[in-house]
Amino acid sequence: MQQKSSTSLAVGHDIPEQVRIPWSTAFMISLAGVRRRLLRSLVTMAGVVLAIAFLSYMLVTGNITAALVEANISDLNVILQSAGVDIHAADHRDTMLLLLIGLSLFTCLVGIINAMLMAVTERIKEIGTLKCLGALDSFIVKSYFIESSLQGVFGTVLGLVIGLLVALIVALYGYGRYVPAHFPVASVLMSLGKSFLMGTLLSVVASIAPAYWAAKKEPVDAMRVEE
Amino acid sequence: MSETIIRVRDVKKIYRMGAEDVYALRGITVDIKKGEYVSIMGPSGSGKSTLFNMIGGLDTPTEGDVSIEGYRLSELTPRQLAWVRCHKIGFIFQSFNLIPTMTALENVAIARIFYGLTPAQARRDAAKTLERVGLGERIHHLPSEVSGGQQQRIAIARALVNEPDIILADEPTGNLDLHTGEEIINLIGEMKANFGITVITATHDMKMLSASDSVVWINDGAIERIAKKGEIEIEIGSIDGSTLA
Ligand SMILES: Nc1ncnc2c1ncn2[C@@H]1O[C@H](COP(=O)(O)OP(=O)(O)O)[C@@H](O)[C@H]1O
Numbered sequence A: 001m002q003q004k005s006s007t008s009l010a011v012g013h014d015i016p017e018q019v020r021i022p023w024s025t026a027f028m029i030s031l032a033g034v035r036r037r038l039l040r041s042l043v044t045m046a047g048v049v050l051a052i053a054f055l056s057y058m059l060v061t062g063n064i065t066a067a068l069v070e071a072n073i074s075d076l077n078v079i080l081q082s083a084g085v086d087i088h089a090a091d092h093r094d095t096m097l098l099l100l101i102g103l104s105l106f107t108c109l110v111g112i113i114n115a116m117l118m119a120v121t122e123r124i125k126e127i128g129t130l131k132c133l134g135a136l137d138s139f140i141v142k143s144y145f146i147e148s149s150l151q152g153v154f155g156t157v158l159g160l161v162i163g164l165l166v167a168l169i170v171a172l173y174g175y176g177r178y179v180p181a182h183f184p185v186a187s188v189l190m191s192l193g194k195s196f197l198m199g200t201l202l203s204v205v206a207s208i209a210p211a212y213w214a215a216k217k218e219p220v221d222a223m224r225v226e227e
Numbered sequence B: 001m002s003e004t005i006i007r008v009r010d011v012k013k014i015y016r017m018g019a020e021d022v023y024a025l026r027g028i029t030v031d032i033k034k035g036e037y038v039s040i041m042g043p044s045g046s047g048k049s050t051l052f053n054m055i056g057g058l059d060t061p062t063e064g065d066v067s068i069e070g071y072r073l074s075e076l077t078p079r080q081l082a083w084v085r086c087h088k089i090g091f092i093f094q095s096f097n098l099i100p101t102m103t104a105l106e107n108v109a110i111a112r113i114f115y116g117l118t119p120a121q122a123r124r125d126a127a128k129t130l131e132r133v134g135l136g137e138r139i140h141h142l143p144s145e146v147s148g149g150q151q152q153r154i155a156i157a158r159a160l161v162n163e164p165d166i167i168l169a170d171e172p173t174g175n176l177d178l179h180t181g182e183e184i185i186n187l188i189g190e191m192k193a194n195f196g197i198t199v200i201t202a203t204h205d206m207k208m209l210s211a212s213d214s215v216v217w218i219n220d221g222a223i224e225r226i227a228k229k230g231e232i233e234i235e236i237g238s239i240d241g242s243t244l245a
């Protein structure tokens, strides 16, 4: 018996290659995971929510003030000036604003990467188990990339809503009826679009590294028993 | 005469821990026959899990090699190795290792998805397999919502759903009480009897040996002896001072 099996030792290429899981299936699996882990996901998203809320608040407030300055109503100009708005030159504030926005976005990027790396560390055993079941590295990359991106997009939308609402409330409180009368619909929509793109892009970019890091986890880690 | 399904040849595993070398396996050679129920017996730290990792292709030996159905694991590409794990082997873990955010059904279905089926087909097969291990009604519960014994049943369904040739169970009853542990061992024994699956379990509990066709005793990374079915009861008798029925 032993003799026979050693002479008939098969060669490796007889074994098929494991099939790849399509993106659509990976998406379904990740979406279900994000939904069930919602509270945890919200914590992960907090950085994105805040950064995008800040960005959209700044942009929308800028749009509203610009529209009111442009309206050039003498009563309103007085209110604007007492609120500290320079009605003659709105330009020199922009460098400061850009710096703040850039900083908040950078924090957001680092925040997502950090939160995802923590999520991967927490789930080393889960990744190992999936590999024992036949998951390829590519599936792990896909699912963590999708998960992180989904959270980023949800966080971005949430941040947009918060930023817009706060900007509206602050503007209405400061300038009252002038706001609806001179509301710059087009430029506000443009700002929201920019913030959405920025948040999504950032989330997707920040998801790449943790996804590859997750896929590098070994299946032996599934066997390890803690304590 | 049944054929050899797993060949382990002079497998050594050395872990480098700083300046010191830890010899987890010191040259293990063993053949396991198709349809056999083998228990790997040994104290904690004796190298059982390390040996399992080698057989399951989860880790590579420092020296020696393992082949399954004549295929040397060391010669396979990562994608072929994943195929072997998915199609040939069912893993059962001490701490169940279910995905906490997936229901019982989804936990089993995911193995079937890796096999290459669509999610709908996978769910259908998963439901059938869960039925077979006695979890028909709780398929939509999360692992945290069922008992430890039931969690291990879900894990067994997951290990069986792809109809593997081999079940690798590393201390499958380690986190269960005695009675539930016996139920799980009986369930694994049934699967072996009904489907001719080769079962390899690691344990340090004597009471888990009754279902075995043979017992491999390992200590400090080396095989002490291999006992066949007839010899096991005598073995237990001489250690326990009483004979198991
Ligand atoms: N990743 C590792 N790094 C270093 N030493 C290890 C590692 N895994 C296992 N060992 C050592 O190898 C030996 C065998 O461990 P293990 O196979 O887990 O034993 P068992 O499963 O029988 O309890 C032990 O001395 C353990 O400390």
Ligand SMILES: [Mg+2]
Residues within 6 Å of the ligand: B048, B049, B050, B170, B171
């Ligand atoms: Mg162990």
